[in-house]
Amino acid sequence: MDIVVCIKQVPDPEIPTSQFKVDEAARTVVPPPGVAPVISTFDLHAIEAAVQLKEQHGGKVTVISLGSSAVRDALKRAIAMGCDAAVQLEDAAFEGGDSFATAAALAAAIRKLDRFDLVLTGRQASDWDSGQVPSALAELLDVAGAVPVQKVEVRDGGLYVERVTEDGYQPITMPIPSVLGISNEINQPRYPTLKGIMASGKVPIPVWSAADLGLAPEQLGERGRRIILERLYVPVQESTCDFIEADTPQEAGEKLALRLREARLI
């Protein structure tokens, strides 16, 4: 089973909100100084799902990420977790893209690989939170897709998949190849082993440009966007926090109860 995992590097979502800043004029997020970006949470679950499928059924896992040289750290971590190969997509033409432009580059890279049985991504990234890439890849590669996925098994030459719903799940029988957007319910991502970390330094990570993928610049990045970011801002807090004044914590607790009762919240 040859599996491709597409991952994204994002600002660490565990940072306190006070460190979060945006540049309104440039419509971008200012990365907090000294905090290293991380692999988006759901993508770690996608890597783990791919490695588990490989351990059960053999084959190869290739991980792909689009971004500057910083994403090589993310790709190395994926190899250390058990992936076999990695590709970095880097080109000035990729910059400023939306989910569509990103999916177009990823789909072209997947096509350039020899073959694939399964493409896994996280259900959504923890930054822009749009969750479009797995469904977009299914459309662009013209294969079946499902998102968000909490279980995947190989059965009778195809796949048994459970798609998360609000009150449970929906079982789906799917063919190979398919694209799945992986949800966090599926597994607990492993930590890289020391052996894995050592191995990750030895795996070459090729860099593919837009020209390598045979893509024209107008399909990519800022020019390939299908949705336009008109404004980005930090919302003004409607109410600043009203602190309860009290001499003792017990008194504060009682005053809070009174406040909540007066506001008919309890």
Place this chain on the structure above:
Amino acid sequence: MASGGVLVIAEPSEERLAPVTLEVLGAGRRLADALGVPLGVALLGQDVEGQAADLIARGADRVDLLADARLVPYQADTWVPVLADLVRETGASIVLLSHTQTGREFGTRLAFRLGTGIVTDCSDFRPGDSGRLVAIKPVFGGNAVAEYTVAGDGPQVASVRPKLLDPAPVVEGHQGEVVRRAVQLDDSAVRTKAGARVRSAESAGPDLENAQRVVAGGRGVGGPENWHLLDELAETIGAAVGASRAAVDAGWVPGPLQVGLTGAKISPQLYIAIGISGAVQHMAGCTGARTIVAINRDPEANIFRHAHIGVVGNVKDVLPALTRKAAELTGH
């Protein structure tokens, strides 16, 4: 640009109209009125005709009924081609749907199949220049707000975050028509075989996500031995119990209790965050809460930036007094 009207896609639901559909219908009605265009609703399923009257009573000018056994249960491979044909036939210029687990799947695929773009998980909309839709959504766990438009001349597709907007009210005397449309489906293009939805008995998520009051604890609770203080408060005020990722990772409470990016998305009237610092990923789960109360020992904790009412103090001291007084006031 908006001459083709607004089309709302009803959430797959055989038994009755899904509450989230009414929320999208309300947003669709407001946009249709602002732009002076008609509002249609795409109703797909098998025995769903009975839902049409309620949609019209609540503001739909037209219900496009696509009844076919092959559309039940929902799967992307049957819904997306049928919806794409409908959008082309009706010439809709704005397409709205709910950002449920199901809507997130078919919404994106529909937009890509139509060769257009989609803005997902929107919290609000406003009409922009020349009939364009401006779609507003929280990003980076609610720490920033982004406003998007869809590029090009294709339909503008957007999905609406559930449980944020008010459902469409009944409009006295509102009239509309039901248009029965034939379902054209190429069975060879249906690659998947979906089964009926299975309800998970052990899932604590829905209760938490639907609760009007939520009490959640984090690292500041101090340990599992103090968790009964939260349970007692929750029981007294009729609240569901949640937790931050820190409390779940520490093994104090089971995973389904987690509120945040990778856990439950809650939108209660009252959210009491106890000993929770308020990291980006936690706040992503409670942006829909109306009133946030924070109890934390650290006056500099980030949670106070989001809270409406704050108490600085040790959880072990504040909670028993809060619970006792609340019981006295509410008679529980």
